[in-house]
Amino acid sequence: MAVMILNAARISGHNWYFSVVAVGVGVVLFLLTSFSDPGTVTAENVSQYLAAYPYDNIIYAEKECSTCKITKWCHNCSAFHSLIGVALICRPARSKHCSICDRCVARFDHHCGWMNNCIGEKNTRYFIAFLLWHILICLYGAIFLGLILAGQLKERKVIYILTVYYGIENSFSGLFPHVVQWFLGSYNTQILLTVFLVVVAMLLAGFFGYHVHLCLTNTTTNETFKWQDYISWKKKLNEAKASAVALKASTHAVNRDGKSPLSKWKVCCRRAPPQQSEEEVIKNNVYDQGVVSNIYEILVPLSERRSLSHLKSL
Numbered sequence: 001m002a003v004m005i006l007n008a009a010r011i012s013g014h015n016w017y018f019s020v021v022a023v024g025v026g027v028v029l030f031l032l033t034s035f036s037d038p039g040t041v042t043a044e045n046v047s048q049y050l051a052a053y054p055y056d057n058i059i060y061a062e063k064e065c066s067t068c069k070i071t072k073w074c075h076n077c078s079a080f081h082s083l084i085g086v087a088l089i090c091r092p093a094r095s096k097h098c099s100i101c102d103r104c105v106a107r108f109d110h111h112c113g114w115m116n117n118c119i120g121e122k123n124t125r126y127f128i129a130f131l132l133w134h135i136l137i138c139l140y141g142a143i144f145l146g147l148i149l150a151g152q153l154k155e156r157k158v159i160y161i162l163t164v165y166y167g168i169e170n171s172f173s174g175l176f177p178h179v180v181q182w183f184l185g186s187y188n189t190q191i192l193l194t195v196f197l198v199v200v201a202m203l204l205a206g207f208f209g210y211h212v213h214l215c216l217t218n219t220t221t222n223e224t225f226k227w228q229d230y231i232s233w234k235k236k237l238n239e240a241k242a243s244a245v246a247l248k249a250s251t252h253a254v255n256r257d258g259k260s261p262l263s264k265w266k267v268c269c270r271r272a273p274p275q276q277s278e279e280e281v282i283k284n285n286v287y288d289q290g291v292v293s294n295i296y297e298i299l300v301p302l303s304e305r306r307s308l309s310h311l312k313s314l
């Protein structure tokens with residue numbers, strides 16, 4: 001990055017300032033993602049989160065966190081009362097207890113080791129912005145270095161020298177290997193940095209694309225695993241049900257035809273016909289409210305909206 005900035009300064013003063021702003025914004029986004037509250041569930045705001053994220057009773061059912069404790073939760077009337085002893089905190093839907101941070105985080109996505117923070121309801125927007133900004137910075141650096149190298153090629157009349165020195169015609173296929181060789185010999189650091197920036201940009205773009213998909217479908221990384229488990233369990237359940245029906249039907253047939261009892265065991269071990277176990281398992285994500293609402297939910301988290309703010313500190 002330092003080489004890039006120095007090269008940028010050599011070409012134009014504007015690019016120097018732009019590089020400083022680009023790095024500065026990147027640092028600010030890192031600090032926001034890393035040090036801001038991801039949406040920690042506490043005794044003071046749990047009612048707000050419970051109202052914001054209703055249980056879908058598919059992948060989320062009412063459950064207490066076995067670790068987080070509060071002192072004001074009343075189990076009988078589901079409301080907050082003055083001290084009735086230490087109780088476990090009721091975990092709102094979409095939240096998860098992060099074992100690394102030792103806290104429940106609302107709309108938990110994942111714990112990011114790079115940021116040393118959970119990615120949750122309140123900092124997903126900074127995290128996505130961080131990814132996008134660094135993709136742009138890497139592409140900017142790669143393109144800028146490419147332009148600098150192209151400028152050097154022209155300034156030093158490398159093409160002319162190579163055609164004369166090797167006695168080859170001025171064609172792309174003839175010159176390409178010699179130009180690459182010259183670049184690697186003269187600007188190996190810049191070439192390495194360009195390749196590094198392109199690779200990092202591609203990796204970040206893949207990660208960014210995944211998170212944009214999650215954002216548009218109002219799903220979290222944590223929920224992706226939960227849905228996989230649910231669909232797998234549901235398919236097995238359907239298979240088991242279909243097998244039970246097939247077994248019952250076959251047993252009836254055996255009893256009616258008076259065949260040997262041994263055939264019953266064969267029936268037991270036989271898998272159900274595919275058409276009976278292929279009942280479609282539908283992913284009914286109740287939190288998906290359409291693309292526009294889903295994006296708005298990332299930009300302005302539900303718990304920060306005025307309609308729910310009155311529930312704070314109840």
Ligand SMILES: [Zn+2]
Binds near residue numbers: 066068096097098104
């Ligand atoms: Zn917890």
Ligand SMILES: [Zn+2]
Binds near residue numbers: 100101110112
């Ligand atoms: Zn965490």
